[in-house]
Structures are given as structure tokens and as C-alpha cells.
Amino acid sequence: MNEFSANSSFRFYTRLHLSELTGYKAFTLKELLKILNKISGSSIYYHTHRYLQQHQYLSPEPPNDFAYWVKEGLGEDKLAERLASIDTIQFTSIRELRNVIINTIHKYIKENPQSKKRKANLGQEFHFIKSVSFVLYTGYEVFNLKEFCEVLSKITVDSIYYHIFESRLRLERGKNDFSNWFENSLFEKNLAEEIERLDPYTHTMEELRNTIIKIIKKRIKDDQN
């Protein structure tokens, strides 16, 4: 066992998802706010993370469905920018994220009361959808950084997505699973911090995969020298 070997192994899981229609829809900001207050966390999660999954090879903007709809459906560009720049990475629960979205819209309506009158055309309304996740073990279990890199380069982006986004925010583990394992099993605190410092929301999933692999490979190389 070399110094990168773990006290416990890392098992790669994957998360596949199905979109469930909630039946809620909004034509105005007021309606959007009302539904945002009561809709399930799985819907907030869906609309703030869908782009990351569906646009894996694009520049990852716009980062959430709310920002996109406010701009394209209502023509409220300033609010769209505010919603788009919400720094999702700083939140560790959907509840916190929901509150910030609601407060941002609330504040904007207060400053711009005329925005309440804007109404999306029929067919351009916002449909609330929620994410139903199915989590499966991929069969890959690794014990050291080298093996970790090998598996990371071949698993689906769904698996990376699960360990980086879903575990941290939706399952409220506080940190992404990779950093947790690096720190607590490999005792690689610096590496864990470096991965945790990455803002995954500003990368496409493929970029994120390559960046993490690069950081780990550098760590392995540094140790060899």
C-alpha cells in the first residue's frame, strides 16, 4: 500500500434522473414567487441544475431556468442577470438557495413595481418540473489516487454530477464526495481543499472532469519528485 492508498475505498455511484411534471405554471413574477414558496425542493434543484446536465458541452450559461425565463419570457433583463449571478456554490442546502431566489425576485419587484404587470405569452409560461433521481452503484471501487483517476476518466458525467452536485446540495453532505474521501480516507487535506475550491457551476461537466483529473495527476507527480 503506498501513501495514496486509502483507509477505506471510494465507490462510484451514478445518478440517473427522470423529469416529473408538477402541474404548476407561472405567467408572471407574482405567480412565480407564489409557487417558489411552496414547490418541492426537487423542483428548485431541477431548475437550478438542469443546464449543467443538458448542456454538457456548451458554455454553461445561463445557469438556471429562472434567469432564462425571466429574460426570454418576461423581458426582465436586469432581474435575469441578478438571478443568473446567484452564487449557487456558497449554499449547502436547497432551502438556502430557494430563499435567496425568492428574496432576489421580491427585492426586484419592490424596486420595479411595474415588473408585476409583465405577463408571458401563452406557450411561454414557466412550467415547474421536478427531478426524480435513481442512484445506482457503478461497480467501480478504488483504493488510491491512481485508480481514482482511471475510473474518473471513464465514468459518465452523471456519476461526476452525483458526487459533486447532488451529494453536496441535495443530500446536504456539506462537501462534494471526492473532497470528503481525499480528506478523510487519504488524508490529502490540500487536495481536498483544491477540489472543493473549484466552482463547478462555472465549468461544463467535461471541463470539470478534466480539471479534477489534472489536479490529481499533478499531486501524484509532485509526490514522485
Add this chain to the structure above:
Amino acid sequence: MIKIDDYIPVVGQAVIDDLKRVSEKLKDKKIKNINSTPVGGGVAEILSRLVPLLNELGVLTYWDVIKGGKSFFEVTKKFHNAIHGKKEEINKKDFEIFLEVSEENISQMLVDEDIIFIHDPQPIALIKKKKDNRWIWRCHIDASNPDKKVWNFLKKFIINYDAAVFSAPAFSSPLPIRQFLISPSIDPLSDKNRELSKEEINAVLKKYGILKDKPLITQISRFDRLKDPIGVIEVYKKVKKNIDCRLLLAGGTAVDDPEGMEVYNEVLEKTKHDKDIIVLNMQHNDLEINALQRASDIILQKSIKEGFGLTVTEALWKAKPVVASNVGGISLQITHKYSGLLCYSIDGAAFAVKQILNNPKYGEKLGQNGREHVRNNFLITRHLKEYMLLFLSLYYKGDINNI
């Protein structure tokens, strides 16, 4: 016969591995699909591809077809149009015919499998035969603005299902059962979408006498007013004022659509003095459509109303820059300025076409993004995965399920 591993070069080994993992969870389930026709139409086309793949993955899947005579299918055609929002004369007798034929199917058809997957309204009444197994109703139609009388009639059946599936959020309606969003898909290995050699493309261009000496703008669609071929000609005329180009309008006319020939003749009349407009009323030929799409510089889809818009999916898959109306399922496929250009008018469409023709690099980028978007979201492998997850969702009720 296409095998599941044939898709590895298109979507990667890991995606296929995931499909195999999910299928393991359905090993003990038997699934039966039921629709109204074994051939012809989008539903039969996709089932003919999905059913063998599910079986290859070890998910025991059957496909059965209901019986129904001319009068039954005339009624269900009216239902179909009415769900699309078209005004139809539907009387008491029509509903009686529907119920009568449905009863015959109910008495004859075996529906003992674990999951019964009903496609579209024709077999919807079979739900009366539901026991303790699970039933799903899949609506392939744009039901965003259905005729209330027909919808309320169908709703009495729908509410007894365990779940319903729609192709776009706007197509769904308030229902007391779970509703899922599953988009249709294209098969990248089919004749309509597979890679073609230059020789294959050129042979088709030669057959139809299409020169490639200037940019080619193409709309592939039936000659149907809802596809707005006259609007497309107007777009072309506006573009032509600034950029020399050619327009290709290619499609067919459905035998059961008397309006089709009328629209086709109207298009011919409008275009008879312009040699740069090519109008092709074609027999069904997937490979030729594929070649025409690939030979084009821009694909237009200026529909007034659209279901999901699979012709857009096909064009995006071929990495073509697409200019399309923001209707139906098109907005799920094109993010404006990222993977294509959306428009609302003839002027808007003409401006978008000129933008792309004057900036080929921009068009190229839109096309590349469009292709990757389709790769990730609208290929048959994604459809297969979501159908399997849909089956599992009948047994797992949570938002996060460890399976």
C-alpha cells in the same frame, strides 16, 4: 438487427454500461406496449426500435396492437385532431363507436404483464381491465390546447392509470396522477440519421438536379399549412435581396390529408418563376431526406404549430445551423443563440438566416452545439434509459431513490 453495443461509438461505453445497470433492476418485470398500428407513424417507428433493444437488455418487453375497423379509426383520427386543438364535429355516435370497439378489445386482449404501457388515445379504454398491475398512458400528441369535450371524455380513463407521460411540459394538463416528461428521440443509426459518404449525398443531389454553387436553405416537411411553406418562400425572398442563395422545399403529402395536394399546388404556383427554388414532393425515402439535410447550409422549420419537431432534431444531429419557430417542442431543442436561432416572424427568420450566411463560423458553432445537445438529450439511448426509469418509478415513489 441493430444491437445495443452498436451505439457505443456514438454515445460512449459508459452510457451503455449505465443502461445495462438499470436494466438489471427490471429483470423480473414483464412489460407490454399497446398501440393501434404495427407500422406507419412515429409511435410504431420508435417501438419497432425500442422493443428489441429492451429485450436485448433483458427487460422482457412485448408489443401488441388493438383491433379497430374503418369507423373506429375515423373516430380516433377526429380525437387526435381535437386533442391538437382542431375544431372537429364529434357526436354521440362517435363516442359510442369508440366505446363499442374498445369493449371488443377489452374482451380479447390479454393484459396480465406487470406493466402495461398504452400509447395514445386509441387503446386508452383498456384500462378498464386493470387489476393489481401498473399502467402507464403515453400521450405522443400536443395536448396543450385540447378540445374540452374530447379531453374530458378521455380523462375519465386517464385518471385510472398509475402515470401519464408527455413530450413537452406545455402538452400536459392538470391530472390527479403522476405525470412525467419524456421527449421523443431519433435513432442515430437509422437511414434517416446515419453518417453518409460524399458520394451518397452527391448521388441524391444529382438525382434531383440540385446544384451546390450557392448556399442552400432547406425546409423538410409535409406540404401542410401548419408548416408554413408560403412563409418559408417569403423568408427566402427577403434573404435573396442581399445574399444569392437557393431554397429547397422537400416533403410529401399524406394520403389521408386532402389539403396536402392543395398546399403543394399553391407552393408550385408561388415558385414557378424562380429557378432557385426547388420544390420536391417526394415518396417516403429516409436516406434521401438524410442526404438533402446534410447537403444544406441552413435548415429552416418555420412551423406555425408543431408537435415535438423531430425534423429539427434530425437537422441538429447533422450539425446544421437551424432557424426555427419557437413553437411546440422546438424550444426544448434549441436554446436561442446557443444551439440554433428561434424566430417568431418572417422578418425574424430572414434576419436569422442572413446572420448565419454572413457568419459561417457562427453557424458552425450553433451546429456543433446543436449536435452535442441532441447527443446528450434526444437520442434513442436516452429514450431507452428514461423508459426504464419510468417503469422503475412505478415502484419507487421518492424524489431520490437508491436502487
